[in-house]
Amino acid sequence: MSTYDFAKKHLFQPLNIEDSYWYSDGQGIHNGGDGLRLTSRDMAKLGLLYLQGGQWQEKQIVSAAWVQKSIQPIFRTYERIGSYGLHWWSDRIDPSDDWTEDNFYYFALGFGGQYILIVPSRKRIVVFSSELYDHSLRPLALFRKYILAAE
Helix, strand or coil: CCHHHHHHHHCCCCCCCCCCCECCCCCCCCCCCEEEEEEHHHHHHHHHHHHCEEEEEEECCCCCHHHHHHCCEEEEECCCCCCECCCCCCCCCCCCCCCHHHCEEEEEEEEECCEEEEEECCCEEEEEEECCCCCCHHHHHHHHHHHCCCC
């Protein structure tokens, strides 16, 4: 079973995600790390799934342990982005404060400025869909300046 077929059966179908596309290479292999296209609404569903610890409509779709492990900062990367875990980026709401549950958010970052941003302490999900190929970090800067700062 391909990665895409597995995702459709075990993730997209339970979330009622019907309009998706996942790029594959010349051999038909979906590498799992990029090339997934979803609507903004479906991106928000993935954000809600993660905000709810892997549960969707009271059914565990993704293991809660995996959700927690995947959002933890493992590698400190670029100062302007944050830290990287297992396909999720993370950062502190207040960079001058410690990493705590109240001072933490995480996000998926896609090509051209696609974002799923989750702020667990505020029970907030923000989705950006854009075509900012030369400025793909701009939505993140806007999120930090206007959405995080407003609360």
